[in-house]
Amino acid sequence: MIKLENVTKIFPGSDIPAVDNLSLDIKEGEVCVLVGPSGCGKTTTMKMINRIYDPTEGRIILGDKDIMDTNIIQLRLNIGYVIQEIGLFPHLSIEDNVATVPRELKWPKEKVKQRVDELLTLVGLEPEIYGKRRPSHLSGGQRQRVGVARAMAADPPVMLMDEPFGAVDPITRNRLQNEFLRLQEQLKKTIVFVTHDIDEAIKMGDKIAAMQEGRLIQYSDPDELLSTPKNEFVANLVGRNRSIKRLHLMHTRDVLNNDVAYVKLKTPLEEIEQKVKDSKLRAVMVLGDDNKLMGIISKEDIKREKGEVAADYYQEILNTCTDDATLNDALSVMLSYGEGFIAVTDGQERFKGIITVGDIFGVVKDDANDN
Amino acid sequence: MQMIIKNWFRWLGVPLILILISAAFVIYVVNNPGGAMAARSLTYQNVLRYLREHVHLVFVALGLATAVGVPAGILLTRPKLRRIGKVVENIVNVGQTIPSLAILALFYVYLGLGFRTGVFALWLYCILPILRNTYAGIKSIEPGIIEAALGMGMNPVKILTRIELPLSYPVIMAGIRTAVVICVGTATMATFIGAGGLGDLIVTGLSVRRTIIILTGAFLSAMLAIILDYILGQVEQYLTGRDVNS
Numbered sequence: 001m002i003k004l005e006n007v008t009k010i011f012p013g014s015d016i017p018a019v020d021n022l023s024l025d026i027k028e029g030e031v032c033v034l035v036g037p038s039g040c041g042k043t044t045t046m047k048m049i050n051r052i053y054d055p056t057e058g059r060i061i062l063g064d065k066d067i068m069d070t071n072i073i074q075l076r077l078n079i080g081y082v083i084q085e086i087g088l089f090p091h092l093s094i095e096d097n098v099a100t101v102p103r104e105l106k107w108p109k110e111k112v113k114q115r116v117d118e119l120l121t122l123v124g125l126e127p128e129i130y131g132k133r134r135p136s137h138l139s140g141g142q143r144q145r146v147g148v149a150r151a152m153a154a155d156p157p158v159m160l161m162d163e164p165f166g167a168v169d170p171i172t173r174n175r176l177q178n179e180f181l182r183l184q185e186q187l188k189k190t191i192v193f194v195t196h197d198i199d200e201a202i203k204m205g206d207k208i209a210a211m212q213e214g215r216l217i218q219y220s221d222p223d224e225l226l227s228t229p230k231n232e233f234v235a236n237l238v239g240r241n242r243s244i245k246r247l248h249l250m251h252t253r254d255v256l257n258n259d260v261a262y263v264k265l266k267t268p269l270e271e272i273e274q275k276v277k278d279s280k281l282r283a284v285m286v287l288g289d290d291n292k293l294m295g296i297i298s299k300e301d302i303k304r305e306k307g308e309v310a311a312d313y314y315q316e317i318l319n320t321c322t323d324d325a326t327l328n329d330a331l332s333v334m335l336s337y338g339e340g341f342i343a344v345t346d347g348q349e350r351f352k353g354i355i356t357v358g359d360i361f362g363v364v365k366d367d368a369n370d371n
Numbered sequence: 372m373q374m375i376i377k378n379w380f381r382w383l384g385v386p387l388i389l390i391l392i393s394a395a396f397v398i399y400v401v402n403n404p405g406g407a408m409a410a411r412s413l414t415y416q417n418v419l420r421y422l423r424e425h426v427h428l429v430f431v432a433l434g435l436a437t438a439v440g441v442p443a444g445i446l447l448t449r450p451k452l453r454r455i456g457k458v459v460e461n462i463v464n465v466g467q468t469i470p471s472l473a474i475l476a477l478f479y480v481y482l483g484l485g486f487r488t489g490v491f492a493l494w495l496y497c498i499l500p501i502l503r504n505t506y507a508g509i510k511s512i513e514p515g516i517i518e519a520a521l522g523m524g525m526n527p528v529k530i531l532t533r534i535e536l537p538l539s540y541p542v543i544m545a546g547i548r549t550a551v552v553i554c555v556g557t558a559t560m561a562t563f564i565g566a567g568g569l570g571d572l573i574v575t576g577l578s579v580r581r582t583i584i585i586l587t588g589a590f591l592s593a594m595l596a597i598i599l600d601y602i603l604g605q606v607e608q609y610l611t612g613r614d615v616n617s
Contacts, residue, residue: 050522076524087519091537091611101523150523160522 001028001190002049002158006318007058009044009214018044021058021215026207029188030072033205035195035237041214042194043084050079051190062158077104080151080189082158084166087147088135094120094146095131101154101200102135119149124179141172148180152187162194168205171336174329177203182324200236202226202248205325210234252344253323255363258353262287265294265311272297272310281341285351286314293317293343293351317343323352327360379591382605386598393594395500400587409581412572422591424567428486429551429595432493436554437547440498444505444543445531452540459507471496471557479564489558489566496557497550504546505538508539544607548600555596559588 003026007017019041026032034042047053049060051072060067064368067075088097095116102112106345117127125143144165151159165173177200184191195201201208202222210218210225210233218230226245229235238245261275262285275284276299283298295314307315319337321330323344330342335356341356397418404410449457475492481490512535520530534542562570569588576584 052522053517064487073524073526076522079522081519081522083519085520087513087515089516089534089538100520100525104524104529193422257592 001030001063002026002032002192003061004045004048005059007045007048007060009048009053009056010039010056017056017106017214018047019055022210022214024190024216024218024219026190028190030206031184031191031204032207032209033193033195033201034211035201035205036211036217037199038196039213040211042196042211043162043208045211046162046192046194049158049160049359050081056124067162076157077101077154078158080153080156080320082147082151082159082164084160084163085192088143088150088188088326090135090264093132093134094125094138095127096152097135097146098153100150105154107154107244115153119183120146120154122152125149130262134337135176140168140175140184144168144176152189157190159189159191160194164193165200166195171332173200174332178325178329180204187303198239199248199328200246201247202238203328206258210237247328247331247360248326250327250363251323252321252325252327252342252355253352255327255355255359256323256344257359260354262351263297263310263315264288265309267310269308269313272313273302276302281354285317285343285354286310287351290348293320293345293349296343319343321346322347327355327363330355383488386602389594389598389601393591396590397587400583405583406581407418408579409583412575412579412581413585413587418572418587418591420571421567421588421596425555425558425569425595427591427598428489428493428561428566429554430570432490432558433547433550433554434495434496435490435494436550437503438484439494440501440546440550441543442499444502445536447502447506448509448535456506456510460503463503467499467503471553472560472563475557475560475564484565486566488564489561489568492564493554493557493561497554500549500553501543501546504549505539505543508542508546510546511542512538540610541607544603544610548603548607551599551603552596554601555592559592592599 004024006021007019007022008017010017022045034045037044044053048055048065049062051067084259098116098119099112102115120127120131125142125145130138130142135146138146144167147164165176168176181204194203205222208222208225209217212233218225218234225234226238229238261279263272263275265286265288273286276282276297283296285296286294288294296317297310297313301313301315307313319339320331320343321333323346334340334342341354343354344352346352401413401415401418404413420498446452447459474496478488478492482491516534517530520534525533559570559573561568562574569592573585576582576588581583
């Protein structure tokens with residue numbers, strides 16, 4: 001889909017190339033992450049694709065056309081663009097920001113409005129509430145969402161993203177990353193993603209291009225990058241403790257432990273007491289209709305509360321995650337709630353099982369032994 | 372409804388009150404000139420003529436200054452002219468330090484006496500803050516915003532009209548307001564090169580030593596500056612705030 005052939009970029013007034021003879025082949029529907037320390041040329045490489053910079057040498061093919069032969073405005077209208085610090089227009093409302101490209105393409109008014117509402121809903125912002133607001137009235141995470149929505153407005157097949165989740169706190173970033181991956185699973189865009197954060201690269205990328213001083217050092221999928229780094233630079237980039245990084249690659253559904261005691265809302269007290277006593281966790285899960293996770297009952301809850309059935313005793317459970325979360329996400333949730341386990345649900349909040357800290361360490365240990 | 376009343380008051384009420392105060396002042400001094408000498412200068416006819424001349428000077432000079440200063444400021448921010456922009460910015464800053472009376476005197480030497488010389492000198496003096504603020508306003512926009520617009524396929528004209536100008540309206544308007552205040556003040560000196568205006572009143576008052584005549588000229592020019600500045604302030608608020616409600 002995107003092909004860079006021996007691309008070199010030398011900025012005027014500089015002897016050293018910012019990008020040096022770089023060739024890269026990005027397949028349709030893939031997320032290609034350019035990663036490396038600052039000044040390695042990753043952003044420059046990305047910005048050559050929509051001709052913010054023109055390459056000094058080499059060719060870039062998009063689809064089957066050389067980008068230099070395409071009308072520059074047409075080229076850019078067909079590439080979604082999310083930049084560092086987002087670049088939302090501060091004098092326009094959220095709606096108008098998102099509507100920028102459709103209006104450039106002269107879509108009819110009705111269609112623009114419909115598309116804007118659809119996109120805002122897609123990125124989790126209520127159009128009625130947020131549509132009329134200015135970017136300055138939104139939180140960092142919300143602005144980032146608007147940035148992504150704006151880039152997707154005209155449904156471009158290709159998107160360029162320069163540290164799109166750079167300016168938010170780690171917890172929000174994690175959530176945005178997961179949301180983004182879920183969207184990407186449906187939309188299957190071809191994405192060039194720039195980041196300096198190797199963890200983000202491993203999590204987001206189908207392919208990772210590790211860059212140093214303008215050159216492409218290694219271009220492979222995340223697993224290969226972790227298991228067989230090509231040289232010292234890549235090894236340092238991914239870090240010594242690579243088995244821990246693998247937690248970014250494995251999902252909770254892979255290590256799920258579904259041998260867990262659970263009760264229904266109507267289960268009587270004696271049975272609950274028995275199950276809690278037998279359970280390793282010293283607690284039982286409470287499931288509602290259709291296996292929906294309602295909460296948890298521990299030994300303390302039985303002592304403190306009064307009643308006859310599970311519905312009277314259960315407490316809300318906060319340490320949960322979905323089964324498409326990574327083990328790294330799961331571990332950080334456990335740490336932030338100070339719990340030794342996490343309850344895993346599917347997208348519809350149906351209970352799937354639990355994962356304990358031990359399970360996660362087991363994965364890391366197996367991995368370490370393999371290497 | 373309350374909103375409309377409040378806006379109506381802001382747009383028309385305040386200037387109207389200021390105009391009424393000025394009118395009351397003029398009526399008072401014309402009827403109580405405190406002596407035959409002052410009475411000869413302070414007739415309705417005279418005062419209105421000076422005021423009209425003054426407003427005429429200011430409007431023509433300011434209109435021309437805006438018409439040249441804003442486009443010139445925009446041109447200097449274009450990538451091809453960036454380098455000249457820096458130079459012009461410095462010249463403008465130096466130009467601003469030349470005393471206004473000196474500028475008027477200088478042009479009197481070349482262009483002679485009269486209204487045109489006055490307008491030309493005022494125009495040159497007013498152009499400086501407008502040009503400087505236009506240039507600075509556009510230059511101060513975060514590069515990321517412009518790059519985002521570029522990356523989304525906006526052409527340079529659209530980037531200028533949809534992004535750069537709306538974002539720098541407040542700064543440009545501030546420049547025009549500065550120019551108005553300077554212009555109304557400097558125009559009182561245009562009397563020295565025979566361009567008329569409220570300065571005539573002040574100079575007459577000085578030469579015949581009648582405080583009330585000086586005061587009339589000074590008060591009216593001050594009121595003129597305040598009213599014009601206020602109206603432009605309202606325009607600025609309207610331009611920067613209108614997207615909120617649309």
